[in-house]
Amino acid sequence: MGVLAKSLFGEPSSPISSELLETLLADYPRRDFQIRLWDGTTWGREKRPRFTLVLKHAEALHAMFHSPSELTLGEAYIYDDIDIEGDIEAAFELADYLIGRERSQSESFDLHEQLQKLPANDRPRAGLHPIKLWGSVHSKDRDQQAVTYHYDLPVEFYALWLDQRMVYSCAYFATPEEDLDTAQLRKLDYICKKLRLRPGERLLDIGCGWGGLIMHAAAHYGVHAVGITLSVPQAELARQHLRESGLNDRCRVEVSDYRDIDHDRQYDKIVSVGMFEHVGEALLPEYFRRAWDLLRPGGIFLNHGIATPLPIAGESHRLSIGTYFPTAIWCQLVRAFDRRNSAVLR
Numbered sequence: 001m002g003v004l005a006k007s008l009f010g011e012p013s014s015p016i017s018s019e020l021l022e023t024l025l026a027d028y029p030r031r032d033f034q035i036r037l038w039d040g041t042t043w044g045r046e047k048r049p050r051f052t053l054v055l056k057h058a059e060a061l062h063a064m065f066h067s068p069s070e071l072t073l074g075e076a077y078i079y080d081d082i083d084i085e086g087d088i089e090a091a092f093e094l095a096d097y098l099i100g101r102e103r104s105q106s107e108s109f110d111l112h113e114q115l116q117k118l119p120a121n122d123r124p125r126a127g128l129h130p131i132k133l134w135g136s137v138h139s140k141d142r143d144q145q146a147v148t149y150h151y152d153l154p155v156e157f158y159a160l161w162l163d164q165r166m167v168y169s170c171a172y173f174a175t176p177e178e179d180l181d182t183a184q185l186r187k188l189d190y191i192c193k194k195l196r197l198r199p200g201e202r203l204l205d206i207g208c209g210w211g212g213l214i215m216h217a218a219a220h221y222g223v224h225a226v227g228i229t230l231s232v233p234q235a236e237l238a239r240q241h242l243r244e245s246g247l248n249d250r251c252r253v254e255v256s257d258y259r260d261i262d263h264d265r266q267y268d269k270i271v272s273v274g275m276f277e278h279v280g281e282a283l284l285p286e287y288f289r290r291a292w293d294l295l296r297p298g299g300i301f302l303n304h305g306i307a308t309p310l311p312i313a314g315e316s317h318r319l320s321i322g323t324y325f326p327t328a329i330w331c332q333l334v335r336a337f338d339r340r341n342s343a344v345l346r
Contacts, residue, residue: 017061018043020114024065028097033090051086053094062118065111068099138280140257144230146278151231165212166237169274169304188216191271195302197221201268204228204294206258207275211238211251218250226263228256258290266296276305 021035021043034044034052038060042052055061060081064072073095076082084091103111131149135142155166162168163184171183172190191213197203199222205214208227217223229235235253242248258275270291279287291301 017055017058017118020061020065020111020118023111023114024098027101028094030093033086033094049086050090051084051088053091054083054085056081056083059119062115065098066115070095070099073099138283140259143257143278147230151229152233155233155237165215166210167212168209184212185216188213189220191273191302191304192217192221195269195271195300197223197269199223202226202265204261204263204267204270206261206270206272206291207278208238208253209274210234211241211253213271213273214251214253215241215245215247218247219245223250223269225251226267227251227253228258228261229253230255230257258287261290261294263294266299267294268296268299270295270299270301271304272302273304274306276303 017037018041031044032046032050034042034046034049036042036052036054038055038057060076063079063081064076066072077084131145133142133145135145158166158168163171163181165181165184165188167184167188170187171180172187173183174186195203195217197217201223203214203217203223203225205225205227208214208229211227214225214227218225227238229238232255235255238253239248242251242253258279272291276284276287291303295301
């Protein structure tokens with residue numbers, strides 16, 4: 001049972017919100033956190049909470065739970081409907097509970113009734129909003145729209161949270177204290193070693209981003225590298241970095257769809273990092289076939305992507321970022337390497 005405590009300075013909290021919190025958290029076993037409403041009222045007995053969930057306005061709960069999902073909770077944080085004070089990682093367990101708890105039909109109805117009594121979230125939200133794509137799913141035009149929406153932002157935005165090489169994928173940390181630049185450098189070098197790069201070889205990077213991998217491969221392994229991206233601003237910045245580093249005689253970046261690559265020579269090595277999620281399950285055979293056609297006999301293709309060992313229903317299980325990168329999906333691992341695709345890669 002939660003406890004509502006009136007702040008000395010706040011106005012009386014909404015009884016509807018407190019009732020809803022009781023409904024949402026009645027069966028949650030942990031009570032080591034607090035919830036603070038917009039008027040200063042607090043919910044919970046814990047005197048020294050691991051974290052405090054701050055509801056910034058009266059519409060916050062409606063925004064979070066009208067259609068609860070990872071996306072709605074994430075957007076509530078992004079758009080400043082809520083905030084987390086204290087240990088933000090400790091709040092993930094609560095988020096998992098709120099999203100994952102199965103409710104009976106009557107419980108769902110009661111929750112809906114309570115939500116209907118709350119103010120609707122009509123507050124204007126700044127920044128980007130979900131894009132409505134047109135065209136066939138994973139057609140070239142539609143994929144171009146998605147990439148333009150996601151990547152054609154000021155580079156200063158990405159520089160706020162990426163490493164100095166602008167590598168937009170996972171990093172390998174040797175210790176928790178290691179910084180992102182070091183961890184991304186380790187990942188780039190690990191990829192190059194797995195590809196067994198040799199001086200003079202031709203390397204193709206499908207979905208090269210801002211060119212961090214091809215630059216590292218050319219500078220430290222002596223390869224001649226080509227990267228492709230669908231983003232014009234990405235390609236322009238990558239080319240600038242190549243000129244500044246003196247690698248533009250060994251590397252180039254092209255704006256091209258993987259389906260349109262028409263190079264006159266095959267490659268010794270091909271790599272793709274974090275692009276495979278955006279291909280679409282139905283097009284995976286074409287994707288792997290294209291890589292096969294571009295790879296010389298005896299060459300190596302390294303494909304790095306996010307997949308799941310669990311069964312999924314078509315493309316309904318999109319990444320949490322799917323609204324902001326609207327082509328992103330998780331593909332089931334066994335589907336990614338089923339007989340059609342494995343036959344191509346043998």
